[in-house]
Amino acid sequence: MxxxxxxxxxxxxxxxxxxxxxxxxxxxxxxxxxxxxxxxxxxxxxxxxxxxxxxxxxxxxxxxxxxxxxxxxxxxxxxxxxxxxxxxxxxxxxxxxxxxxxxxxxxxxxxxxxxxxxxxxxxxxxxxxxxxxxxxxxxxxxxxxxxxxxxxxxxxxxxxxxxxTCGKGMSRWIEKHNRYSTDEAKETLRQLQSGQVNWRNLFWGKTEVERRHALKDLSLRLPLRPLVRWFYMYFILGGWRDGEAGFAWCTLQGFYEYLIVLKVKELKRQQTSATPTPPKPTVPKPIKQTADQTVVR
Incomplete structure (x- = not known):
């Protein structure tokens, strides 16, 4: 037990x-x-x-x-x-x-x-x-x-x-994944700035879990991620075989990825605006001297 x-x-x-x-x-x-x-x-x-x-x-x-x-x-x-x-x-x-x-x-x-x-x-x-x-x-x-x-x-x-996963209705799913995408965006930005892809686990991981974690880290770095994920899920994994429900599921997952991408860009803008611009050094203007002038400093 x-x-x-x-x-x-x-x-x-x-x-x-x-x-x-x-x-x-x-x-x-x-x-x-x-x-x-x-x-x-x-x-x-x-x-x-x-x-x-x-x-x-x-x-x-x-x-x-x-x-x-x-x-x-x-x-x-x-x-x-x-x-x-x-x-x-x-x-x-x-x-x-x-x-x-x-x-x-x-x-x-x-x-x-x-x-x-x-x-x-x-x-x-x-x-x-x-x-x-x-x-x-x-x-x-x-x-x-x-x-x-x-x-x-x-x-x-x-x-x-x-x-x-959607037993409480579509509105609840959208509300929940809107919150999830905020956390995912923070983790994505952290991975992009300091993390790296474990290529060994991606191709030779001993378990499905190791390979999936490595694939997740790689996917964060792909251009056009929302479209790539939708195409991968619907055509390569065979989401089309799940009928209308499969098409809806793949589309929602692509939308979820797009939310993450947008929020990562938003976080980057916030980081940039929060970084103070160092003041430019003040260069003293040269003092002109004539032959009959005495400059006291």
């Missing part, structure tokens, strides 16, 4: 279904980022623990959760409110933690959009670290999301989980 953490913020439309899918565990902990809707009220109706903690960033929230909220078991699974635990995934998690070969396990998401699994343009299988041994895994920030830091080796689960 393992504990299940559920991360929430204004998730009144998703939290009930998420908790009900997680009821396969007898230790469910809802970590809420001070929601302003009925998320906490709805979650409190279930036999779960509900803890509120102000949100700073995705990486910091996860690390704070793992370090400060005691779990019943040595292992834990991290769910977000728009994701679901499945019986098959739960059984596989129980099996791998008995073997204890690794300190963390990645699971692949199935992105559900417009009532359809967007299998092709989402780079499936796209893995996220979800099952972890407490005290062995932490998280750091990367753009609007996080990256894991593991004290030991990691493995991959065969079962997948559904991710209802």
């Amino acid at each position: 393992f504990s299940i953490y559920i991360l929430t913020y204004n998730e009144e439309l998703d939290i009930a279904a998420c908790i009900e899918s997680a009821m396969v565990s007898d230790d469910i902990i809802v970590v809420d980022s001070c929601s302003r809707d009925r998320t906490v009220e709805i979650a409190s109706q279930y036999p779960v623990r509900v803890i509120e903690h102000p949100f700073e960033s995705h990486g910091q929230q996860r690390t704070w959760m793992l370090e400060n909220i005691p779990a019943k078991y040595e292992w834990a699974y991290i769910l977000e409110a728009d994701e679901r635990m499945t019986p098959e995934l739960f059984q596989e998690c129980c099996q791998v933690i008995q073997q204890s070969e690794h300190v963390g396990y990645y699971a692949a998401e199935r992105v559900m959009f417009m009532d359809r699994w967007i299998k092709h343009s989402t780079q499936f299988p796209r893995y996220q670290l979800r099952l972890l041994q407490l005290g062995k895994v932490w998280f750091t920030d990367y753009g609007h999301t996080e990256r894991e830091v593991c004290e030991g080796s990691t493995g991959f689960l065969q079962e997948t989980y559904p991710h209802y």
Whole structure:
């Protein structure tokens, strides 16, 4: 058995279904980022623990959760409110933690959009670290999301989980990704100014995660990024095979990239305007002398 953490913020439309899918565990902990809707009220109706903690960033929230909220078991699974635990995934998690070969396990998401699994343009299988041994895994920030830091080796689960990325409506998706693009722009600018592409991982990375991280760093440096991403997702990855939903998904992702590009340019302008222009040195004018003048200095 393992504990299940559920991360929430204004998730009144998703939290009930998420908790009900997680009821396969007898230790469910809802970590809420001070929601302003009925998320906490709805979650409190279930036999779960509900803890509120102000949100700073995705990486910091996860690390704070793992370090400060005691779990019943040595292992834990991290769910977000728009994701679901499945019986098959739960059984596989129980099996791998008995073997204890690794300190963390990645699971692949199935992105559900417009009532359809967007299998092709989402780079499936796209893995996220979800099952972890407490005290062995932490998280750091990367753009609007996080990256894991593991004290030991990691493995991959065969079962997948559904991710209802637009379950709260298109307006909510746009509002959320507008916020995300601000964080992504800051990380993009930092990477462009001080980071570099890990070419070795890009071509010879041992796992999908290593290759994806390197590809992400490379994509930040490509010209016409929004168009490149749309073309890559729709034609190369095969988003056209996902029908109308696939076209809409690829277009939204291209729009998201365009927001990031615009905000990076805005940040650069702000940095330039905030840098004071050094004053020009004052050069004293030469003093003309005539033969019958005495200059006193």
